[in-house]
Amino acid sequence: MAERFRLLDSELTELKASGSDEEDLWQTIEARTQVHASSISDADRHWWWQQLYDLTERHGLTDLCQSSGD
Numbered sequence: 308m309a310e311r312f313r314l315l316d317s318e319l320t321e322l323k324a325s326g327s328d329e330e331d332l333w334q335t336i337e338a339r340t341q342v343h344a345s346s347i348s349d350a351d352r353h354w355w356w357q358q359l360y361d362l363t364e365r366h367g368l369t370d371l372c373q374s375s376g377d
Contacts, residue, residue, distance in 0.1 A: 308351070312358045315339045319366045332368060 318339070319332055340359060347355050363369050 308347075308355065308358075311339070312362060316362055316365070319362070323366065329368065332366060336363065336368075 315336065318335060322332055322335060336359075360369070
């Protein structure tokens, strides 16, 4: 799982560098983080969500509350 997040981080970095828009970054995250719930143990669930949050924060994707009118 850690390797999966590392590869996703690299992919997002490349997408941002190539000028991809935020929607493309979100689509990539959605595609790469889709896993069956049973594949993540209860003990690792918090870690998994923390990795996902850290990844979105690192790429400036955590401000989900802004509307286009702001």
